[in-house]
Each structure stands twice: as C-alpha cells, then as structure tokens.
Amino acid sequence: MNEDTGSDQNCKGCSANVRISPEEIAALFNPNLRIKAVKVVTEAEYADRIDACLACPALQYGTTCMHCGCLVHLKAKLRVSKCPFPYAPRWEKLASLSV
Numbered sequence: 001m002n003e004d005t006g007s008d009q010n011c012k013g014c015s016a017n018v019r020i021s022p023e024e025i026a027a028l029f030n031p032n033l034r035i036k037a038v039k040v041v042t043e044a045e046y047a048d049r050i051d052a053c054l055a056c057p058a059l060q061y062g063t064t065c066m067h068c069g070c071l072v073h074l075k076a077k078l079r080v081s082k083c084p085f086p087y088a089p090r091w092e093k094l095a096s097l098s099v
C-alpha cells in the first residue's frame with residue numbers, strides 16, 4: 001500500500017491510507033494469483049460501478065463509501081459486492097449489469 005500518510009488521506013477510524021493506486025488494485029486482482037474463488041466483474045461493469053460511486057453523495061475522500069466503509073475501487077471489483085445505498089442501491093440500475 002501507499003506509504004503516504006497525509007492527514008487528508010487517512011481513514012477516520014485508523015491510520016490506514018484511504019488511497020489505492022490502479023497498480024495496487026491490479027496487483028490485488030492479478031489473474032495469476034492462486035485465489036480462484038474470487039469472482040470479479042467485467043471491466044465495463046467495474047467502470048459503471050465506479051462512475052456510480054464517483055457521482056454518489058455517500059462517497060468520502062473520493063475513495064470510501066460512508067455506508068459500508070469500503071474502498072469502492074476494491075469493492076466494485078468483486079462480483080458479490082452490493083451497493084449499500086439505503087432503499088435505492090445505485091449499482092442495480094447499471095446497464096452493464098442487466099442480463
């Protein structure tokens with residue numbers, strides 16, 4: 001993880017940095033990793049989820065969902081992830097997710 005500990009980039013609840021680079025995300029979801037049980041979304045689905053998050057009033061620091069505390073750039077990669085926005089989850093209406 002990034003070692004930059006500037007105060008505007010730290011989680012309110014701990015000292016962890018809330019920023020994660022695209023390179024760090026790519027390393028975490030590298031298909032060569034032996035973690036086969038983790039299902040990820042397509043690039044189009046990921047982009048749509050991130051766009052929804054970036055337009056969401058619940059996004060803090062440009063990285064963190066205030067409803068679940070997750071780093072959205074990681075959460076959005078996981079197929080099983082759900083948007084926790086109350087009463088109207090913002091990922092459910094995305095075009096890329098309709099089957």
Ligand code: SF4
Binds near residue numbers: 052
């Ligand atoms: S409520 Fe949903 S759309 Fe909003 S930041 Fe959280 S995960 Fe993203």
